[in-house]
Amino acid sequence: MTEYVILSAILFTIGAVGVLVRRNALVVFMCVELMLNACNLAFVAFARQHGNLDGQVAAFFVMVVAAAEVVVGLAIIMTIFRARRSASVDDASLLRY
Amino acid sequence: MTAFWVLAPVMVAAALGLLFVRKAVHAALLLATVMMSLAVLYLVLEAPFLFAVQIIVYTGAILMLFLFVLMLIGAESRLSLVETIKGQRVLAVLGGLVLGSLLVIAIGQVTLASPVGLEAANSGGNVEGLADVLFSTYVFAFEATAALLITAALGAMVLAHPERLTPKESQQEMAARRVREYAEHGRHLGPLPAPGVYARHNSVATPALAPDGSVIEASINRTLVPPRPADEPDLPELAADEDEEGPQ
Structure with missing residues (x-):
């Protein structure tokens, strides 16, 4: 069972590095999705380890929240793109100073 | 176990590709690879309901949404990989390596008892078992989820609706x-x-x-x-x- 959790940790780390390294807002968002998926894998693996279904219910809730988050996040990206003609996270810096 | 050792390298390679590809469409396809492999792993981990949900919700709905937005904001454009903050990429990769090795070493130290398995919990069917837990222990979280989904749908509608800045021309x-x-x-x-x-x-x-x-x-x-x-x-x-x- 440990190898599933290790795979989940590796995927989470790759997602976190992607959020920090990539500059296109859409790709950053995809990396966030990768992190959520990695957590889901750990949840499902631990559900099997402990022999009850609570972990699977938690993974299900994560999926629901991820769906809601994607809907709002992509709408925000669309709004920013419409106003600034760019989807780069570096361009949306009006609130910096 | 075979499925795991076949799919794990594919997943890690696809996830690593997400860091390097220059086109957002390729990133979406790599993410689809990771999600489909995850769905198969759920099946191996005795979660057939989550297998279906993963394919329907993630690869079916969420990735389609990503692709639609990609088409709207220009799928053709190549992404710039130029670093804007000096040293940020090196620090990010270093931090990622530290976090990754910390997690892997910490988890590697743990010895877990042999897994209980879900035969008992899934005896009446996986979907029925999940419904039992969902509508008893987690019923309030479930209802809060309904409020969350309605709020998200409303928020997306408000955000996607363009405001008319000038009066309509007759x-x-x-x-x-x-x-x-x-x-x-x-x-x-x-x-x-x-x-x-x-x-x-x-x-x-x-x-x-x-x-x-x-x-x-x-x-x-x-x-x-x-x-x-x-x-x-x-x-x-x-x-x-x-x-x-x-x-x-």
């Missing part, structure tokens, strides 16, 4: 403007030229050609013209619409 004002533009700049008074649909290209995106063979830009619907990056000037028709929000 038909009379439009006619007056066109005649004025004809008088001042000599702009053509009649309708726009039709697109050029030929035997070889049966598409309205094909521009009409002038008698001298040059392309008439006004003959293509402007929603079919691919969006341009911010540093390039917009087409004149586009600029009239977008510049109301101030300089970029």
